[in-house]
Amino acid sequence: MRHLEGPLCSVDLTDRVTETSSIDGILESYLGGRGVGTKLAHDRIPFDAEPFGSENRLVLAAGPMQQSRMSFTGRVSMTGLSPLTNGLVSSNAGGFLSRNLVGTGYSAIEFTGEADELLAVHVRPDSVEFESVPELEGAEVPDVTEYAASEWDLDAEQTICIGPAGENEVRFASVMTTETRAFGRGGLGAVMGSKNLKAVTFAGGETPVVEFPDVAMDVHRDAATSDHSMKRQGTTAGTDYANAVEAFPTRYFSEREFEGVEGINGDAVESKKYKKGTCSQCAFACKLPTKDEERGVETEGPEFETVMAFGSNCAVDDIVDVMKSNDLCDRLGLDTISCGDTIAAYLMAEDEFGNVDLIHELVEQIGHREGVGDLLAEGTHRVADDLGVHDWSVKGMEFPAHDGRHLHGQGLSFATSNRGADHMYASFYALEYPYVEKSKAVEPHGLDDKPERLVKKENHNAVLDSGVVCKFSRDFIDEETLATLFDTTYDHLQEVGSRIVTLERHFNNQRGFDRDDDRLPYDIPGFPRALSEYYELRGWDESGVVPESAVGDGSGATPADD
Ligand code: SF4
Numbered sequence: 001m002r003h004l005e006g007p008l009c010s011v012d013l014t015d016r017v018t019e020t021s022s023i024d025g026i027l028e029s030y031l032g033g034r035g036v037g038t039k040l041a042h043d044r045i046p047f048d049a050e051p052f053g054s055e056n057r058l059v060l061a062a063g064p065m066q067q068s069r070m071s072f073t074g075r076v077s078m079t080g081l082s083p084l085t086n087g088l089v090s091s092n093a094g095g096f097l098s099r100n101l102v103g104t105g106y107s108a109i110e111f112t113g114e115a116d117e118l119l120a121v122h123v124r125p126d127s128v129e130f131e132s133v134p135e136l137e138g139a140e141v142p143d144v145t146e147y148a149a150s151e152w153d154l155d156a157e158q159t160i161c162i163g164p165a166g167e168n169e170v171r172f173a174s175v176m177t178t179e180t181r182a183f184g185r186g187g188l189g190a191v192m193g194s195k196n197l198k199a200v201t202f203a204g205g206e207t208p209v210v211e212f213p214d215v216a217m218d219v220h221r222d223a224a225t226s227d228h229s230m231k232r233q234g235t236t237a238g239t240d241y242a243n244a245v246e247a248f249p250t251r252y253f254s255e256r257e258f259e260g261v262e263g264i265n266g267d268a269v270e271s272k273k274y275k276k277g278t279c280s281q282c283a284f285a286c287k288l289p290t291k292d293e294e295r296g297v298e299t300e301g302p303e304f305e306t307v308m309a310f311g312s313n314c315a316v317d318d319i320v321d322v323m324k325s326n327d328l329c330d331r332l333g334l335d336t337i338s339c340g341d342t343i344a345a346y347l348m349a350e351d352e353f354g355n356v357d358l359i360h361e362l363v364e365q366i367g368h369r370e371g372v373g374d375l376l377a378e379g380t381h382r383v384a385d386d387l388g389v390h391d392w393s394v395k396g397m398e399f400p401a402h403d404g405r406h407l408h409g410q411g412l413s414f415a416t417s418n419r420g421a422d423h424m425y426a427s428f429y430a431l432e433y434p435y436v437e438k439s440k441a442v443e444p445h446g447l448d449d450k451p452e453r454l455v456k457k458e459n460h461n462a463v464l465d466s467g468v469v470c471k472f473s474r475d476f477i478d479e480e481t482l483a484t485l486f487d488t489t490y491d492h493l494q495e496v497g498s499r500i501v502t503l504e505r506h507f508n509n510q511r512g513f514d515r516d517d518d519r520l521p522y523d524i525p526g527f528p529r530a531l532s533e534y535y536e537l538r539g540w541d542e543s544g545v546v547p548e549s550a551v552g553d554g555s556g557a558t559p560a561d562d
Pocket of ligand 1: 472
């Protein structure tokens with residue numbers, strides 16, 4: 001099986017020392033990316049660690065596909081203990097970092113400990129340097145990238161950093177790369193902040209390119225020549241459809257259809273798009289650089305989920321206002337979904353839906369933990385009681401769109417996801433929106449036969465996250481192609497994906513997660529039975545707990561295979 005190669009670089013921020021070690025066995029069993037991050041985090045973060053404690057670790061890892069010239073490979077993965085969910089979270093970002101990371105020669109880089117002053121860490125093939133950067137305290141993301149260019153002669157594509165939100169330990173702070181691309185979900189930016197780590201740069205040599213089977217170039221050619229709607233409108237291409245089938249959360253989830261959708265849909269975003277945007281090596285180019293000169297707003301996006309969180313869920317029907325929210329989140333280093341939803345909760349409590357000035361002020365206040373922003377920076381789950389609103393989260397993570405009250409399989413998937421209410425954990429919505437995967441479409445209502453499909457989708461996505469392959473490759477890379485790319489069988493890839501999901505779950509179980517946490521804020525007919533069936537298919541017990549026998553000797557050690 002094809003996997004990433006190279007040693008692990010462990011960076012201890014407390015003592016400012018590094019260690020290089022071989023993790024060949026782990027790479028053989030877990031591919032790279034999320035798989036390797038999960039295995040290292042599972043085995044090295046104490047099960048009782050605090051998310052903001054020095055024992056928490058952040059693991060940054062590319063995958064074997066970052067050594068190809070294939071489209072859909074401009075991504076890299078990060079794993080750690082989440083301050084939002086209190087469980088293990090992997091998040092991946094696009095942009096142009098991936099090749100720069102691989103160019104350092106390391107398969108993965110982990111950060112542990114806690115610095116006693118604000119630091120930047122510079123990773124090169126032959127050295128790791130620690131630099132005190134007090135002048136970057138409170139700096140917004142564009143200011144950090146400007147500093148990287150002027151002081152280090154490095155660009156945003158070689159940098160990960162946090163904004164004020166990460167420094168202030170906002171529980172949904174993101175880690176940013178390439179200035180506008182986010183490791184968004186789960187608050188790993190706040191973990192970086194708790195470690196006093198402002199930025200990491202990667203100045204590698206030439207990125208190694210290894211021989212790949214011909215299908216890699218077939219995929220690349222198809223991505224380049226396709227007239228797929230996402231090439232024009234990115235993820236916002238499905239906005240009207242989601243709204244039409246009532247899967248588009250509106251006014252803090254109190255409705256599922258937004259009367260102002262025309263002002264924020266894919267056409268609205270496309271009307272503000274001024275050039276193509278992409279990630280490293282990707283000819284699909286689904287990104288959305290947008291600007292409105294009249295109102296002086298320029299950003300990248302908003303993506304579909306941001307259109308929901310800061311648009312319909314806040315009752316905002318002007319795309320430029322959503323672009324402004326998106327830009328503020330990118331500057332401050334905030335996950336747009338969690339931030340928009342938490343603000344929507346506040347708007348509901350204050351009866352202020354549609355108040356765009358207040359929304360923009362709240363984003364700033366959250367990023368700086370000022371005023372009511374200090375409360376909202378805790379995320380919806382922790383503030384819902386104080387606000388007197390319903391808690392719209394799973395495992396502490398706020399919901400994206402693709403409403404599970406219409407898309408029942410996606411609803412089940414929100415519940416089982418180890419990282420909480422996140423749509424990309426299984427992308428089950430793609431099966432339940434017929435326009436997305438026509439050949440595989442399933443009836444959105446009902447849960448019959450869906451647990452088995454869900455297990456397969458979760459495993460599949462775990463492999464993509466470890467590859468690291470972008471999930472928007474779904475119309476270009478089928479199961480057979482994926483198996484060919486990894487030089488193995490698809491059944492074997494399913495085993496690898498299952499191993500990763502089970503290890504995440506085992507870690508979370510040790511922190512007290514069980515069936516009670518696989519809970520939705522709404523009812524879906526047949527949900528309890530489907531959840532039990534899901535556990536049975538996974539080999540977990542009726543409470544959703546992984547038996548120790550499923551993770552080897554209890555340390556999580558899993559023998560390497562081919
Ligand atoms: S499909 Fe879009 S998000 Fe995915 S790698 Fe390509 S440009 Fe980036």
